[in-house]
Amino acid sequence: MPVQNAQFHINDLGLLRGYGLFDYCRTYYGRPFMRDLHLDRFHCSAMQMDLSLPMGKAELRAIMDELHQRANQPDLAFRLLLTGGYTDDGITPGTPNLAIMTENLPVVDETKFAKGIKIITAEHLREMPEVKSTNYMKVILLAKQMKAQGAADVLYHHQGELSELSRSNLFLFKKDTLITPHHNVLKGVTRRVVLELAADNFRIEQRPVYLTELAEADEVFTTGTTKKVMPIVQVDNQPVGRGRPGERTRFLLGLFDKLTQQAEVPSSAAMA
Amino acid sequence: MPVQNAQFHINDLGLLRGYGLFDYCRTYYGRPFMRDLHLDRFHCSAMQMDLSLPMGKAELRAIMDELHQRANQPDLAFRLLLTGGYTDDGITPGTPNLAIMTENLPVVDETKFAKGIKIITAEHLREMPEVKSTNYMKVILLAKQMKAQGAADVLYHHQGELSELSRSNLFLFKKDTLITPHHNVLKGVTRRVVLELAADNFRIEQRPVYLTELAEADEVFTTGTTKKVMPIVQVDNQPVGRGRPGERTRFLLGLFDKLTQQAEVPSSAAMA
Numbered sequence: 431m432p433v434q435n436a437q438f439h440i441n442d443l444g445l446l447r448g449y450g451l452f453d454y455c456r457t458y459y460g461r462p463f464m465r466d467l468h469l470d471r472f473h474c475s476a477m478q479m480d481l482s483l484p485m486g487k488a489e490l491r492a493i494m495d496e497l498h499q500r501a502n503q504p505d506l507a508f509r510l511l512l513t514g515g516y517t518d519d520g521i522t523p524g525t526p527n528l529a530i531m532t533e534n535l536p537v538v539d540e541t542k543f544a545k546g547i548k549i550i551t552a553e554h555l556r557e558m559p560e561v562k563s564t565n566y567m568k569v570i571l572l573a574k575q576m577k578a579q580g581a582a583d584v585l586y587h588h589q590g591e592l593s594e595l596s597r598s599n600l601f602l603f604k605k606d607t608l609i610t611p612h613h614n615v616l617k618g619v620t621r622r623v624v625l626e627l628a629a630d631n632f633r634i635e636q637r638p639v640y641l642t643e644l645a646e647a648d649e650v651f652t653t654g655t656t657k658k659v660m661p662i663v664q665v666d667n668q669p670v671g672r673g674r675p676g677e678r679t680r681f682l683l684g685l686f687d688k689l690t691q692q693a694e695v696p697s698s699a700a701m702a
Numbered sequence: 703m704p705v706q707n708a709q710f711h712i713n714d715l716g717l718l719r720g721y722g723l724f725d726y727c728r729t730y731y732g733r734p735f736m737r738d739l740h741l742d743r744f745h746c747s748a749m750q751m752d753l754s755l756p757m758g759k760a761e762l763r764a765i766m767d768e769l770h771q772r773a774n775q776p777d778l779a780f781r782l783l784l785t786g787g788y789t790d791d792g793i794t795p796g797t798p799n800l801a802i803m804t805e806n807l808p809v810v811d812e813t814k815f816a817k818g819i820k821i822i823t824a825e826h827l828r829e830m831p832e833v834k835s836t837n838y839m840k841v842i843l844l845a846k847q848m849k850a851q852g853a854a855d856v857l858y859h860h861q862g863e864l865s866e867l868s869r870s871n872l873f874l875f876k877k878d879t880l881i882t883p884h885h886n887v888l889k890g891v892t893r894r895v896v897l898e899l900a901a902d903n904f905r906i907e908q909r910p911v912y913l914t915e916l917a918e919a920d921e922v923f924t925t926g927t928t929k930k931v932m933p934i935v936q937v938d939n940q941p942v943g944r945g946r947p948g949e950r951t952r953f954l955l956g957l958f959d960k961l962t963q964q965a966e967v968p969s970s971a972a973m974a
Contacts, residue, residue: 433711433712433713436711436712437709437710437711437712438709438710438712438714438717439705439708439709440705440708440709440710440783440801440803441705441803442710442717443842444716444717444720445710445714445716445717445722445783445785445836446724446781446783446836447836447837447838447839447842448716448720448722448835448836448837448838448839449838449839449842450717450720452718479839479843480843480846509718509792511712511717511718513717514842519808520781520805520808521838521841521842521869522845523842529712531712531713533792536791536792557829557837557839557840558839558843563720563839564717564718564719564720565719565720565829565837565839566719566720566721566793567719567720567721567751567829567830567835567837568829569793570715570719570721570786570793570794570795571751571752571830573794574752597793
């Protein structure tokens with residue numbers, strides 16, 4: 431059905447109490463990309479919020495395929511939303527509500543991959559960061575400030591330790607060492623893919639990363655389903671490295687783009 | 703319309719991104735209690751989340767009165783919900799969506815006022831605690847633990863400092879001094895009423911309150927729209943004072959009950 435007709439009653443716990451989680455994946459060249467990893471994470475998020483999915487992975491895949499076919503466009507995004515369901519008393523979860531929707535892919539200015547983006551930083555730690563919950567109050571409140579500063583996103587830190595951007599992961603290069611925070615972050619699917627792609631070419635450190643390390647980094651980039659491998663060239667008022675996308679970042683973006691062109695393969699094979 | 707027919711589209715920002723706020727008030731003896739204070743706070747919460755209410759206080763009151771009349775029952779609760787509206791891109795607020803609903807009052811076991819309740823503590827700090835946002839992930843996740851421990855609610859603390867319970871405020875008595883945290887809390891309407899009622903009889907301190915002070919308190923209670931003035935007799939495994947509701951708490955509950963019996967008066971007059 432069209433999204434205009436898809437509705438949840440107003441006593442849904444996602445609406446009343448922000449008790450919901452989601453996942454978001456996309457197609458490349460008409461094929462879902464790393465869909466099984468997204469579905470696995472969707473399942474994990476649900477478990478961590480004590481909610482059970484009303485159907486299994488095969489059924490989810492079948493519905494997504496049918497929606498894809500009906501949408502009659504080669505590439506799109508899928509959003510899967512699960513909430514605490516209709517509540518009787520305003521606080522206790524009922525039977526979870528699930529919605530699966532297709533969306534147009536966001537229009538990404540392709541020159542950004544060549545130019546890189548500017549970001550700001552903010553003190554913040556997501557609640558249960560390893561769960562893809564629907565709580566995005568912080569970044570929505572920061573939207574004005576980001577716009578005023580010409581920033582494309584915000585990087586969160588807490589007591590000096592970096593975690594992640596509002597909807598994507600953080601990577602730093604110090605020479606040929608690729609560094610990424612490994613706790614208090616949502617383990618992104620693109621993050622995982624990039625770590626695998628980088629393994630043959632770089633030394634990798636998954637460890638606590640500190641705000642002070644940004645100034646020492648040669649290259650910084652962020653990974654996400656819509657951002658792919660996006661160079662970051664400025665953090666607040668400080669340029670990163672020489673203030674333009676680095677060659678290692680571009681190399682990883684090239685590998686990533688190549689992977690998206692391949693026919694979909696089981697994620698374990700792609701990852702092997 | 704019946705709540706079963708009241709629906710928001712699934713691209714509402716309250717559902718997709720937990721970007722929503724609400725207020726909740728009730729009637730006593732068929733009359734709304736402190737409704738203007740609730741409507742003022744609803745307006746303040748909206749402003750702090752950069753959302754504007756689609757109508758003024760007079761119109762909200764008129765709708766609530768009509769719902770009250772149609773509900774055909776003397777006493778009920780009103781829930782007002784405001785979200786970021788339908789979003790085009792999954793993250794940017796649209797025109798806010800407003801829902802006003804009536805609910806049956808929760809069934810409160812009246813013996814609890816005589817016996818007091820047990821609560822647990824948890825390390826947590828609400829995001830923007832002064833805003834009545836819809837983010838209640840923490841307490842919903844703690845529900846099992848509370849049930850297992852026979853606890854009625856949870857008291858949040860952060861780095862040793864107490865803030866509030868999941869949906870109500872905290873008060874301590876040390877002899878005739880009434881103490882309540884004054885920052886990182888939602889300023890409850892019942893909290894305000896109780897502070898006014900207590901002013902003639904007790905010394906009042908609104909200040910940072912520490913976890914360690916619970917053991918020194920003679921009486922502890924919590925205030926909220928459905929809890930009124932509820933004695934707390936046990937925190938985790940520690941009894942409060944002599945482990946039963948204190949006389950000062952009962953005195954304040956008595957004053958509060960008396961106030962609810964009065965005809966509704968403008969809050970400024972009630973508070974004067």
